[in-house]
Amino acid sequence: MITGHLTFQIDSIQYEYDIYRKTLRRGDTIPEEEKNNWASYAPDSSYMVFAKNHNLYLMEVGDEDSVEIQLTEDGERWFSYQWRHGDYC
Incomplete structure (x- = not known):
C-alpha cells in the first residue's frame, strides 16, 4: 500500500x-547503539578477530602476552576485510 x-x-x-x-x-x-564495529568475538569471548591494514587478524582476549596472528594476506584497498576508515587511507 x-x-x-x-x-x-x-x-x-x-x-x-x-x-x-x-x-x-x-x-x-x-x-x-554502542557497538564494537572493529572486532568480532568468539562465542566464549576467548578470541577476537579484527581487521587491520585491510587484512584479518586473530588475538586471544585477556592474555597480556597474546600476539596478533595474521589470518589473511590478500586484503587491499577497496577489496578489504575492513569496511570503514581503512578503505579511505
Missing part, C-alpha cells in the same frame, strides 16, 4: 519525505 510518505535514516537522524507535497521533514534523532 502506498502511503505517500517515504521514511529513511541517515546516520542517526530519521527523515520523512512527502511524495505528494515534495517536502522533506527531519524527524527524531535515533540513539545509536
Whole structure:
C-alpha cells in the first residue's frame, strides 16, 4: 500500500519525505547503539578477530602476552576485510 510518505535514516537522524507535497521533514534523532564495529568475538569471548591494514587478524582476549596472528594476506584497498576508515587511507 502506498502511503505517500517515504521514511529513511541517515546516520542517526530519521527523515520523512512527502511524495505528494515534495517536502522533506527531519524527524527524531535515533540513539545509536554502542557497538564494537572493529572486532568480532568468539562465542566464549576467548578470541577476537579484527581487521587491520585491510587484512584479518586473530588475538586471544585477556592474555597480556597474546600476539596478533595474521589470518589473511590478500586484503587491499577497496577489496578489504575492513569496511570503514581503512578503505579511505
